[in-house]
Amino acid sequence: MPARTISIANQKGGVGKTATTTNLGATLYHLGHRVLVIDMDPQGNLSASFGSRSGMDTTVADALLDRKIPLPIVPIYASGEARLDLVPASVSLATAEAALMNKLGREFRLRDQLAAVADRYDFVLIDTPPALGLLTINSLVAAQLVLVPTEARFFSLQGLQMLQDSIDEILYINPNLRILGILLSKFDRRLREEQTVAKYLRENWGALVFDTSVGTNSKILEAASAGIPLFELVGSQRAADIYRSLAQEVLARV
Template sequence: MAGIIAVANQKGGVGKTATTANLGTALSRLGHRILIVDMDPQGNLTASFGVQDRVEQTVADALLDRKIDLPVVPVRNGLDGCLDLVPANATLAACESSLANKLGREFRLRDVLQSCGDRYRIVLIDTPPSLGLLTVNSLVAASRVIVPTEARFFSLQGLQGLEETITEVQYLNPTLKIMGIILSKLDRRLREEQTVANYLREHWGELIFSTEIGTNSKILEAASSGVAVNDVPGGGKAAELYAELAREVLARG
C-alpha cells in the first residue's frame, strides 16, 4: 500500500495546494509513481494542472457512489505517466452535505483509495480550509499529515486547531501522525515571520522540515497558469526547493 499523506491546515491560503502540486511533481520527477487527490471544492489543485475543463468525473462521484472507481487523470510533469490526479470541482461542496447522511461517511475516501492506492508510492491529498467532513475523510484515509503554514502569529492558532482535530481523528484512525510542518510561504525579511519561524522551530523541533519554501512569485505564476513551477522561466530555484522537500518526505517514510 502507498504512503498516504494528507496536506492539511484549516487556515486558508497557507500553501496547501501549492505544496501538494509542487511536492507531487517533485516526487514524481525523482522517479516515483505519485497520485494527488483534490479534496477541495475550490478545485485549485485541479486548476493548477490546467485540467479543469477536461474533467468528466470527479472525486465527488466516487465518494457518493461505491460502484464508481476514483477517476484518475494523468497530468504533465515532464516525466510521462508518473503523476496522476483525482480532480475535483464545485460539486464537491454539495457532496459534503450528501455524505453527512451516508453510512460510514468518514471512511469513504479511505475505501475508494483501497482499490487503486497500491499502484502508487505516495498518495498526496489536498484538503480544504476547514475541518469538515472532507478534511476528516482525508485524515482518516491518511497515515501521515504534512502541515503547510505561514510564519505569522495567527498561524499558531491554526496549528493548535489542527492538532486537536488530529487527536479526535485518531479515534477513527489510530496510526495517524504529523509527518512534518513546512514553512510554505516564508518571507524572512519580515520581522514577524522571522520571530514566528524561530518560535516554531523551538516549539516543534524536528517536526519542522529543514527545507523552507520562501515566497516566490514563480510559484504563484505557475499555479495560475496551470503549469509546473519547473516550466516557468526562472522557476528553477523554487523547483529545487520542492525537490529538497521531496527528499525529506521520502526520508521520513
C-alpha cells in the same frame, strides 16, 4: 508496498496547501515515483494547477457519494515507471459534502475508494480545503501522514494547535495517523514577525518542522495561475530546487 498516503492539511486558508501538493507531487514524479494527487477541495485549485484537461467530468465527489463509481483518475505525466495522476474536484464537491452527512460510513468513503488503487502508487498526496469538515476528515482518515504547511504568522500558531486537536480526534478511527512535518510554506524572512514566529515554531515543534522552508516567490504564484507545476515554468529553477530539497526530506522521513 502500498502507497504512502500524505494529507496536506491546515484549516487556515491560503497558506500554501495546494502549492505544496502540486509542487511536491510533481517533484516526486520527477524523482521517478508513481504519484497520485487527489483534490478534496470544492475550490478545485489543485485540479486547475494541473491545467484544464478533458476527462474531468467525473470528479472525486461522484466516487464519495456512490461506491460503485471508482475514483476518476486523470493521467497528467508519465515517463518510464514514473507517473503523476490526478483525481479532480469541482464545486460539486461542496454539495457532495452536505449529502455525505446523511450517509453511512461517511468518514471512510475516501479511504475505501483509495484502497482499490493505492497499490499502483508510491505516494498519494491529498489536498484538503481550508476547513475541518467532513472532506478534511475523510482525507485524514485515508492518510497515514499529515504534512502541515503554515505561514509564519502569530495567528498561524493558534491554528496549528487546533489542527493538532483535530488530528487527536481522528486517532479514534485512524490510530496510525501521524504528523510528517510542518512546513513554512510562504516564509518572508525579511519580516521580523515571521522570523520571530519561525523561531518559536522550531523551539516548540522541534524536529517536526522541516529544515527546508519555502520563501515567498512570485514564480510559485505564476505557475499556479498558468496551470502548470514549477518545473514547467521558465526561470523557476530556484523555487523548483526548494521543493526538491523538501521532497528529499519527505523521502527521508517516510
